[in-house]
Amino acid sequence: MEINRSAACVVTVLCICATSAAQGFCHNDKGSHSNAGFSGQMEGSHHLHCCGNVSYKISESSCCNGNVTLGLSQLVADCCDSVSYNPLNEICCNGSILTRSSTHMKCCGKAMYLTTTHLCCGGDKIFEWKENHSCCGNETYDMTTHCCCTNLNLKVKPYNDTCCPKATDSDKKTKCQQGSLPTCTLPKVSELKCGSEPYNPQEKICCSGNLYKKASALTKCCGKDVYTLSDDNVLCCNGILHLNVPEQSECVGGVIYAPPNTICQMSARPRLGEHCCGGQTFNPRTHICCNGHSHNKTNGNYCCGSEVYDLHNQLLRCCSGHLYNLTRLSGEAECCGNHLLEYNNNQICCSSSTNAIIYDTKPNHRCCGHYYYNTSLWSCCAEHLKPTPKPDSSPAEYRLKPLMDLIPEMCNKTMFFGKVESLALENDQRHVVLKVVWQVNMKSEKVIKDPWLHVSLDHCSSPATESGMTYLWEENHDRKYKLLSHPVDLTSDMQLLYAVCYHKKG
Template sequence: MVRVNMTTPLLMFVLLALPCYSAPGQLNRYGLPVSAHSRDFYVRSPRDHLCDSGKFDILGFTCCEGVLRQGAGQSCCGNKSFNLTQASCCGGQLTLHVSQLVSDCCGSRAYDPLNQLCCDLQILIRTQPHSKCCGKELYNEDHQLCCGTVLQGRKVLTKMSGHHRCCGDHQFDQQSHCCCHINEPSNQVNPKPLNASCCAIQEVPHPPPAQTGQHMGIAQNSPNCMPGKKPCGLGACFNPTTERCCVNPTSLQGQSYSHDHTPGHYHSASCGSQVYNPDINICCSEKLSNRVLGKNLCCGTTPYGLEDRGVLCCNQTLHLAVEDGYQCSPGGHLYRPSRDMVCGSRVLVIDPGKHCCGEETYDPQYDICCNGHKHHRLKNVSCCGGKAYDPSSGQMKCCAGTLYNLQVQDKLSEEAQCCGSVLMEAGSTQTCCSAPGLDLLYPTQPGFTCCGHRYPNASLWSCCAGVLHPRPEPHNTTKNVIPGPRLLPLEDLKTEVLCYNEVLLGTVESVSVKMNKRSIVMVNAMYVMVNAMYMLASRANVSALPSPHYVTLPDHCSSPELVPGNTYIWVKIPSSDHISFISDLSDNSSPLYSIFSRCRTLFLARSKALHNV
């Protein structure tokens, strides 16, 4: 191992070359399973920034049905705004402390199906992983039966054997009895011995199998075709080896066309519901045009050729009489790079030294661009979403792109912790459960534990590496379990942990299980020691590690899920090889700057305090 000392700028260049992945605006970029009814609430504020005909600041407000609400980028429940990681919307009513991403609706109230059930519009606590509803009660179908009807009432019966089934509100052994109707008008049923006349089994003729193509709505009138031919829509047949079938989508009438190469026939192709000769016509976006030599490309519905002078296709729009030097921007705008620059949807005249920031330009020497919003550049300024702030001041906290004023929240910087974009309450009243790319906040409950982004009852569910498994029997949750390393945002790692320990940085290449342990292969790995001596001298101690670098976590099941391709910081307990914290750098645009600025501020403050003593 070679130890080198390098200046801070060079160190930052080397470490920031590590791949950090982020996807602004995507709440669930790793495809985690979330509730199906959450998709309707991803819609944010209007893109034109207008709310009831008035323009508003999207960095501070959300517009819901023409009503302006405090808070940026929130979802709407009627004219009310909410954070879908903290609340749910059912029938226009908000339920707090239940995330829309994991909830379902029970009438106008939301509930967590993992730990609860909705039975006749009543929310009940699960007693078994596979509990089901029986009216307003729960039952376990392995040991119980739900008998009766909705009109007469349902009741739960303990199964007398594995062969017992329901007969009305009674149960019977289907090996010795059957369920008979004893009063047809009232539909009453009773168990009877198998030798009873009502138990005679009547054969019910099976309906004929559905014809091929019935799902298209044409099977009932499909023609009877000769051997070797197949139906083509309504009333036509075709030979699949020599002909092509085209069906009119409105009338379902079919027509066959030859596509062999014998004299008198041409090779046909389809253009929507039409069949054409490619030697004579060209099909562009289901529109037929006469073929012209050299015009073999399509721009929308118009054919054109590369050799055509003054023609340029941008985003399926054909521009004619275009002067030399013009080209298409990635967004499909026509511009001249020697004179113009494209910022968002605007084509602007180049201003030397300026760069794009959203729809306008900025000068990086004097301004900073945060998610398309321009701010004046000040000392130690960083971005948090679309806002700029000084992370070293200790007065502001950035949680996944949402900026909080800690003085307004009446919290100290080191006490404030994030759960995704939410600032957690002080104390142990809330629990943050994290999976790659998704953090959800739950009210802390005894006997519950995190499993990825879910918060299940540990007596009903076990968890291994973020995957839930139902327990066959209720489990005693009082047994002490040694927790694995916690996956925390970089901002939630305490400054003393970062600045007084050797931290490991690396990109995960692959993960596997070996003897119940988590085996990890990393690339671009290095140890960094950011202590007072190096930091005050604007230098850092770096140990480059051979690639690949291997790390083993002692317990696979209790270790957080790691995503190959993501870069992480690993923090060890002093005088030990045990890793206590892991931080995902995916949501941090400048992690090394965050570390150095925090440590430098800490060391300067302590140095100043010592001189004042």
């Protein structure tokens, strides 16, 4: 049986790319990633993609202007010329990557400055912020006593000077001349389109067909609106952007809760009797069909992508359709999306319901969903980043996993599928009303008699939950319940879990 494996070294990858380029695999394709400079196709994070004549995996590396940066996934990176960087913890200023000391940092030439305490004038001059002061070319002035005269080559004049009434801050050209805009060049027309309008992703961001100016790499979409991760008093809740919300507000089940009282804020055709598997027929009594590939059931009766395997073989691990051979029996190996993170203390997996990304470990960094953030810049609550660091905040105790990553180990525990009916937030506790849909109990005869359960979770240190979604839960002692899985499909996942656990018990 052929087992998928990660590339052993960079040399191997380069050799593959040289061969694939000769065979026409890599053609300097321009990708559709919204971040400027990224190239290579984005579809499928586990496949090899092209960066010039070199192939790479977007879940492990990044491609910026034909240059591969290892160890930082393109899914969370941005480009600084030809080098990728993590915009959560770093900033790119005129081709230089600098480490953020605050989420409110912006570029002023090649340096960065704190927007809450300083001004950037002329594109490269930094001044300490003063009330009622603004930029006039390369200097600052008091707007209550002076004005900036554009007809005198940006000279500061007293407010009663004849040139003052001619000054206007509403005109973009004037703002540009006064140095209040970082650049005066018009954006270049890009091949990308937002609806029918072409745009440059380095300058703008497309949110559900609406174009907005991209203030920085932290600019994100919230439905049809745009916001910046470092914005205060802004909250994106279920695709709706809410402004002027109190600090530490939370989105729970589509409802905004605000402290201190957490109040709701509203091939060939087969013959008769034959079964098809890809372009061939097979006998389902003796064989199993996995993504169009037929396998003998003696090799296993569960699919992992196009491979077949025995789910109870502890030396085999299926990670999102990719089958791996473990080098030894150990609980340290875990799936991170379609990759296997095996016995490595220098890497960490950060995952959400949408992505799973491997990062090199760094001091004072933690996972927040699939992001890896600097705790001195950000805080994380229920898998949502906030630009308000909390030194005393407790990290998430665990991360949710796909159901396949939890079995068969979970077969020895009391589990149940619980649908989230409603959510409420009170005193940092997330109260969840669950409807028990189905229970798996191979350990004892104890069953949950009441189909309605009231579960309390520590809001910030527990993974996020959504109303109407069904999850796998574990019942511990004293009626304590732990959230285990990403949202599940009731039909297929219930059948799979029961079949696996029942087979193991038998």
